Amino acid sequence: MAINGTNFGTALDVNSIVSQLMTLEQRPLTLISNEQGLTQSRISSWGKLKGALSSLQAVLKGVHDLDRFKAIKAAVGDDSVASATAGSTAVAGTYSLEVISLAQQHKLRSDAFASSADTVGGGTLTFQFGTYDSGANTFTLNASKAAQSVAIAAGASLSAVRDAVNAANVGVAASIVNDGTGDRLVFSSRDSGAASSLKVTVADGDGNNLDNAGLSRLAYDPTAGAGSGKNLAQAAAAQDAVFRIDGVTVTKAGNVVTDAIAGVTLTLLKANSGSPTSVTLSRDTESVKKAIESFVGGYNDATRVLRELTAYNAETRQAGLLQGDPVATSIASRMRSTLNAALTAFGGSFSSLAQIGVAFQKDGSLALDSAKLQSAMNTAFDDIAGLFTSVGKSTHPGVTYRGHTAKTQAGIYAVSVTQLATRGALAGGQAAGLTITEGVNDTLSLTVDGTTATVALAAGTYASAAALAAELQTRANGAAALVAAGASITVSESGGVLTVTSARYGSSSTVAVSAGAAATSLFGDAPAATAGLDVAGTINGAAAAGSGRILTGAAGDASDGLSLEIDAPATGALGTVSFSRGYAINLDELMQELLDAEGAIAGRTEGLNARLKALDRRKAGISERLADVERRYRAQYVALDAMLQRMNTTSNYLASQLAALPTPK
Numbered sequence: 001m002a003i004n005g006t007n008f009g010t011a012l013d014v015n016s017i018v019s020q021l022m023t024l025e026q027r028p029l030t031l032i033s034n035e036q037g038l039t040q041s042r043i044s045s046w047g048k049l050k051g052a053l054s055s056l057q058a059v060l061k062g063v064h065d066l067d068r069f070k071a072i073k074a075a076v077g078d079d080s081v082a083s084a085t086a087g088s089t090a091v092a093g094t095y096s097l098e099v100i101s102l103a104q105q106h107k108l109r110s111d112a113f114a115s116s117a118d119t120v121g122g123g124t125l126t127f128q129f130g131t132y133d134s135g136a137n138t139f140t141l142n143a144s145k146a147a148q149s150v151a152i153a154a155g156a157s158l159s160a161v162r163d164a165v166n167a168a169n170v171g172v173a174a175s176i177v178n179d180g181t182g183d184r185l186v187f188s189s190r191d192s193g194a195a196s197s198l199k200v201t202v203a204d205g206d207g208n209n210l211d212n213a214g215l216s217r218l219a220y221d222p223t224a225g226a227g228s229g230k231n232l233a234q235a236a237a238a239q240d241a242v243f244r245i246d247g248v249t250v251t252k253a254g255n256v257v258t259d260a261i262a263g264v265t266l267t268l269l270k271a272n273s274g275s276p277t278s279v280t281l282s283r284d285t286e287s288v289k290k291a292i293e294s295f296v297g298g299y300n301d302a303t304r305v306l307r308e309l310t311a312y313n314a315e316t317r318q319a320g321l322l323q324g325d326p327v328a329t330s331i332a333s334r335m336r337s338t339l340n341a342a343l344t345a346f347g348g349s350f351s352s353l354a355q356i357g358v359a360f361q362k363d364g365s366l367a368l369d370s371a372k373l374q375s376a377m378n379t380a381f382d383d384i385a386g387l388f389t390s391v392g393k394s395t396h397p398g399v400t401y402r403g404h405t406a407k408t409q410a411g412i413y414a415v416s417v418t419q420l421a422t423r424g425a426l427a428g429g430q431a432a433g434l435t436i437t438e439g440v441n442d443t444l445s446l447t448v449d450g451t452t453a454t455v456a457l458a459a460g461t462y463a464s465a466a467a468l469a470a471e472l473q474t475r476a477n478g479a480a481a482l483v484a485a486g487a488s489i490t491v492s493e494s495g496g497v498l499t500v501t502s503a504r505y506g507s508s509s510t511v512a513v514s515a516g517a518a519a520t521s522l523f524g525d526a527p528a529a530t531a532g533l534d535v536a537g538t539i540n541g542a543a544a545a546g547s548g549r550i551l552t553g554a555a556g557d558a559s560d561g562l563s564l565e566i567d568a569p570a571t572g573a574l575g576t577v578s579f580s581r582g583y584a585i586n587l588d589e590l591m592q593e594l595l596d597a598e599g600a601i602a603g604r605t606e607g608l609n610a611r612l613k614a615l616d617r618r619k620a621g622i623s624e625r626l627a628d629v630e631r632r633y634r635a636q637y638v639a640l641d642a643m644l645q646r647m648n649t650t651s652n653y654l655a656s657q658l659a660a661l662p663t664p665k
Contacts, residue, residue: 012641018633025629032619036612038321043608045309045321049328050601052305057591059298064584068291069385071284074264078277083267090263090281098244098276099268103192103255106238108200108220111212111231112182113158120161121214122154122205126458127172128474129189132197132222132238139223141470142195143490145171146478152215154205158185161218170478172198185218186235193253197222197238201229201458241268244276285377288384292373295388295584296358296366299339303364306332327604331594336364338586344410348383350376353583356384388584395575398568402550405561406589410581413559415574417537417566421549424449424502424509424532429524431496434462441521445514446476448487449504453479457518465493472498472522498522506534506548535566539577 062068070088081099113120129145132138148170152161158176162185165174173188189196199221206214210229220232241252243260250260255268264281309322310329322328339360342351350356357372376384385391392401399415436442438459446455455476462468473491482488488503489511502509509532513519519527534546539562542554549566553559559579568574594600 012637012644014634014637014641017637018630021633022626022630025626028622029619029626032615032622036615036619039608039612039615042321043605043612046601046605046608049305049309049322049331050595050605052302053331053591053595053601056298056302057588057595059294060584060588060591063291063295063298064389064582064588066385066389066391069288069388070382071287072263073282073284075280075282076277077280078272080269081272081277082269082279084279085265086281087263087265090261092281092283094281095261095279096244096246096276097266097279098273099271100242100244100249100273101239101271102268103241103253104236104239105192106189106197107235108187108198108232109177109235110158110185110218110233112179112184114182116159116162116176116183117157118183119155120152120158120217122152122156123215124203125150125152125161125165125215125218126201126203127170127187128199128201129171129191129196130199130470131195137223139197139199139221141467141474143470143473145191145196145474146476146483146488147471147474148172148478156215158183161185161215187218187220187232189238191253192238192241192255194238194240195253200232243268283377283381285374285381288377288381289370289373291388292356292358292384293368296368299335299587300365303332303335306335307364325604327600331600332364334590335587336360338590339366339583341586343387343580343582348386349380350383350387353387356387386580386582388582390579390581390585392562392564392577392579394564394577396568398566399574399577400565400567401563401577401579402565403561403563404579404581406592407555407560408553408562408579408581409558409560410579411540411558412576412578413540413553413562414576415537415539415551415564417535417551417568417571417574419533419536419546420568420571421505421535421546421566422509422530422533423505424511425499425530426501426511426513426523427499427528427530428497428522429526429528432465432468432493432498432523433521434465434468436460436462436468436518436521441517443516444472444518444522445516446479446482446489446500447510447512447514448476448482448489448502449485449509451481451485451487453481455479465496465498468522469493469498472500476500502532504532504548506532506546508532509548537566537571537574539564 067088072086072088072090072092074084074086074090076082076084076097082097126147126149128141128147130139130141133140148168150165150168150170152164156164162174162176165172165187171190173190175186175188176183177186187198187200189198200219201221202209202216202219204214204216208214209216210219210227212227212231217231219229221229224230241255241257243250245260252260257266257268260266261279264279266279306328309320310325310332312319312323339353353359356376357369358366359369361367390404392404394401396415433441436457436459442457442459444455444457446453453476455472457471457475462471469491473489476482477488490501490503492499492501500511502511510529512529513523513527535549535551536546537551538544539551539553540557540559542557542559544554545552551564551566553562562577562579564577566574596602
């Protein structure tokens with residue numbers, strides 16, 4: 001504290017005296033400042049530990065990814081023929097690959113226009129996808145690909161039509177190509193394959209939808225004749241990919257194939273008919289080794305920081321700032337005990353890290369024995385994953401493990417289903433009329449899973465109820481409202497009666513139609529609607545929650561949060577599901593608990609911050625008191641100095657008076 005003032009006397013050095021006294025008085029402030037510094041250092045130490053544990057958690061999230069432990073490497077002998085990648089479900093082996101032909105997209109071209117600015121016309125273009133059989137001259141709609149419509153403004157130019165189709169994102173790409181005779185509009189199906197052939201119907205603004213004038217110049221019905229709705233020319237036929245895997249002929253719509261070899265994605269690049277190449281799948285042991293090394297390294301980095309903060313350094317005779325802190329000690333203990341605990345319920349070859357060469361050292365760090373790990377990978381590669389990540393295994397083919405929560409305990413759980421999930425449906429009350437007349441019975445209001453859309457059907461007399469069902473399905477699934485809501489349907493027929501079924505399972509799955517000519521024509525006067533049902537049953541003997549086909553373990557039970565997908569053919573006992581929690585999962589959840597906003601570290605830091613604030617308040621109070629003390633000291637010593645000055649003046653006066661007295665003779 002600064003000392004201000006002036007020494008008015010000559011007997012005392014008031015500033016020096018007050019300064020020395022205040023130095024003594026300020027000792028409590030010094031102690032508080034020292035405690036503040038120590039507290040701030042401890043807060044920083046907790047921040048350092050939090051950062052170390054956060055880094056460990058980031059490592060753990062990568063390590064407990066199941067795919068890292070199921071990794072398979074894929075290699076193609078001739079990589080100009082194809083490329084291959086393998087997922088976690090792939091099985092090691094070698095396959096022969098012979099590509100006969102590549103898939104290609106359907107392409108249609110218009111007649112030549114003098115310029116892309118030439119006027120085409122307005123109206124609506126509707127794109128449908130299907131398979132064209134040239135022998136039978138039939139076009140069969142692809143029920144899984146929705147019909148898509150694009151509005152074209154009146155008087156639109158060739159380039160405007162191109163831009164409108166591309167902006168609509170309807171599964172067709174439009175481009176303009178100049179072939180030397182003029183500009184031609186080219187439509188290309190986005191998807192390759194024979195079932196993605198294009199059919200383009202037109203609602204022409206000039207009233208004639210089939211002639212070679214206006215927007216109908218872009219019509220293309222492969223079964224029609226020129227000038228009768230077939231006004232575009234085919235530039236490239238839709239074609240499937242054909243190839244052989246180990247001599248078995250496979251046909252696919254695209255050149256990227258995900259289901260020919262289980263767990264493998266093949267990308268076909270060129271034909272090699274007559275010269276097969278190899279596709280080799282092998283276990284990616286290096287990926288597994290790196291995952292385990294990162295686990296060991298991440299744990300050691302975190303525990304090294306923890307040791308530095310809690311240990312006593314005999315060489316420097318310095319204790320860590322968190323030495324003796326019960327929370328820090330508890331963290332170290334819990335981390336070690338998490339990795340020391342034996343796993344249960346997994347049922348694999350390993351139940352501890354030591355069995356694959358990961359063991360604790362004297363200083364509490366982990367060490368990896370690479371030779372022991374390699375031996376473990378050679379003998380039981382698939383079981384190593386269970387040591388690090390969560391694994392759920394079902395004994396029934398109709399039950400699939402889908403996930404868990406932090407509350408799910410390791411164990412073996414019996415599964416029983418009393419009700420299978422169903423989808424909402426609407427069945428017609430009579431055979432559907434096959435004649436659809438424009439403006440009469442071509443529009444339908446359809447509600448699927450709570451979302452309503454207006455569906456317009458193409459006018460005409462359909463060859464069969466199956467053809468009408470395909471038309472309704474593709475038109476409905478292309479309706480903007482249903483697409484936006486993620487809702488879709490399938491339409492089937494039996495004996496001419498149509499049934500519309502939602503793609504969704506569960507109680508939220510419903511189908512309904514509004515009354516009207518189209519509804520009556522398609523479904524009769526009394527269609528029967530049936531709402532979907534959620535799966536129902538038990539896990540571990542406790543009533544589980546059902547949502548669609550997902551059955552979830554009951555709250556409070558050991559199976560709490562265990563998520564299973566039920567796709568069984570019948571109700572009843574469906575075997576058991578074994579669930580284990582790997583070390584990386586358990587350690588990650590411990591990190592999450594410690595790092596949570598209401599966790600142990602946050603609580604400790606909050607307490608220290610509160611202590612800092614209390615010290616600040618105490619320091620401020622002492623400072624105010626010391627200011628009063630200093631003023632009091634200064635007043636006292638200034639008064640003393642004045643008194644001494646007066647006494648000194650009196651003494652000097654008396655001395656001078658005595659000196660003036662006559663000397664006795």
